[in-house]
Amino acid sequence: MVKIGNIELGDFPLLLAPMEDVSDPPFRAVCKENGADLMYTEFISSEGLIRDAAKSVQKLDIFEYERPVGIQLFGSDIETMGSCSEIASKVNPDLIDINYGCPVKNVACRGAGAALLQDIPKMVKMTEAVVKSTHLPVTVKTRLGWDESTKNVQEVAERLQDIGIQALSVHGRTRVQMYKGSADWTLIAKIKDNPRITIPIFGNGDVDTPEKAVEYRDRFGVDGIMIGRATIGNPWIFNEIKHYMKTGEKLTPPTLAERVEVCRRHLEFSIRWKGPVAGVFEMRRHYTNYFRGLENFKPFRMRLVEGMSFEELDGILNEVVHEFSEPVC
Known part of the structure; x- marks a missing residue:
């Protein structure tokens, strides 16, 4: 110990x-x-x-x-x-x-x-x-x-x-x-x-x-x-x-939905700590890192950076899941 x-x-x-x-x-x-x-x-x-x-x-x-x-x-x-x-x-x-x-x-x-x-x-x-x-x-x-x-x-x-x-x-x-x-x-x-x-x-x-x-x-x-x-x-x-x-085994990498959920939790904590304006602003530096590797993500990143409320950002995050998740056969 x-x-x-x-x-x-x-x-x-x-x-x-x-x-x-x-x-x-x-x-x-x-x-x-x-x-x-x-x-x-x-x-x-x-x-x-x-x-x-x-x-x-x-x-x-x-x-x-x-x-x-x-x-x-x-x-x-x-x-x-x-x-x-x-x-x-x-x-x-x-x-x-x-x-x-x-x-x-x-x-x-x-x-x-x-x-x-x-x-x-x-x-x-x-x-x-x-x-x-x-x-x-x-x-x-x-x-x-x-x-x-x-x-x-x-x-x-x-x-x-x-x-x-x-x-x-x-x-x-x-x-x-x-x-x-x-x-x-x-x-x-x-x-x-x-x-x-x-x-x-x-x-x-x-x-x-x-x-x-x-x-x-x-x-x-x-x-x-x-x-x-x-x-x-x-x-x-x-x-x-x-x-x-x-x-001795590697965990399966988080799915996109799981990455989005952690990002959403991060945003919720940020707003809870700094309020609805500063909390949204402080979160902007993190979106690129959470979604690193997604091709053609830039338009969504710009929308996330420009978003002004939790409701708006939550909607964009839901769009990210829908747009980039692999289809289930």
Whole structure:
């Protein structure tokens, strides 16, 4: 049984990675319904939370059906991160996660996210401040290092465990790599093999099929797998992996009607969370992903993007099923 603090996650948990503009409550809802064991919010700016910025505050929204769920924070100032940990803890998530892995310029160039991989002493002090500021378990997501010459994640794992984190997720690329090339899990395996390491170690990067999930579990010995981009438009990947791990057989891919139903559920959650206008607007970025691979889908996608109400969109989704489903003989 893999545990983070007192949170039981099963024998080999599958985690939804925190993704900006993707892993909001509606997306987390459909991932939970399709087998995710632990999920995280989009990363939340500590500076935005301190300023009470509306976007940052809204990202604190969590719901009972999501549990267990963690709030992920990022920032460059130690004191501010500690204060934000206190704020985030008050909304009662199951854990607090620190982002030391985001590679994008507007995060890393401000000294946050993956930038902390260039200053391990500061990373340790910041993590310690967060641990001391909350009663909740604290976890960390990071990368192998800043670049090829500074792959310091093994040192990071030991030092952060020593000051109190209770799980570590590692993306198998450096910051310089961004999302290019193949993820290298060999250093993740070395962390797991280190007899000093007792906390759960989760691997992240390039897992996009059930076969690869089993291969990486067996080759690298991790305690669980965190999945990010492969879930977009494909939240059922969690159940597909679990079925394959249990039976050695692949689930039949979801039918078009099933894909439409998950998309509809996503839309319903979006409207419930943000209201009938913003909820419809927020959903627009997802239609292409749900219906990837359908030939001549563009006219329907444009209608979905232009739709203004649930009733209108629901009607278009029903048309999609009728237009693209295979006829039954």
